[in-house]
Amino acid sequence: MNLLPTATSTDVEDRQPRVAVLPVGSFEQHGRYLPLITDTAIACIIGQEVADAYPVHLLPPITMSCSHEHAAFPGTVSISAKTLFAVIDDIRASLARSGISKLVIINGHGGNYVLSNIVQEANVDGPAVSLFPLSADWDRARDNASLDSDRHADMHAGEIETSILLHAAPELVRDGNANADHDGGPRPFLLVQGMRAYTTSGVIGFPSFATAGKGKAVLASLTGSFADHLEALGTND
Structure with missing residues (x-):
């Protein structure tokens, strides 16, 4: 799996995309069978699927x-959060200088709660930034894929x-997921006490x-749902 886009400057010039797509991941624990880059890998996988289906400019990921x-x-x-906000704000400004005024953050x-605030502030003067996938996009994907679990559990x-x-990058999945299930129950103080309060693994x-x-x-x-975000930004023509 290649996490980085390989387009050249000429490719972008020829395509003249109106929308950029920025994957934002993390570098955090995911148990003993998934890597620290899991969230980054998934954001990049979604980004590549979207870039294959729509005329967008896929950017390299923010990995932390x-x-x-x-x-x-x-x-x-x-x-x-303020650093993440500042980095994305700088990326937006750079894209605008190159003629790309719309951004979808994957x-x-x-x-990454601050991403919602970025979108909130960026759209004061009109649609410019969307956050994807939204909770509704994830829930629809769970239903369409017939997953057995819900988003909270x-x-x-x-x-x-x-x-x-397992589908897009099976080489990243180690043995151990088959017997690693854990129900964390209600988690009202997750941000106060951290993950350790609800899971040892x-x-x-x-x-x-x-x-x-x-x-x-x-x-x-998710690829199908992305069209709604382009429509919201006014760039689905």
């Missing part, structure tokens, strides 16, 4: 973000993430349900 709730697990690295990590390193990687979800077929169906659903 706001994973502070995972800090108790070895290997996790975070940056501050978020692979649920803890399958929060982290579970059925949906493992399925996507780092897993909250049901990776034993994962299959490559489900991952393929999830990605197909």
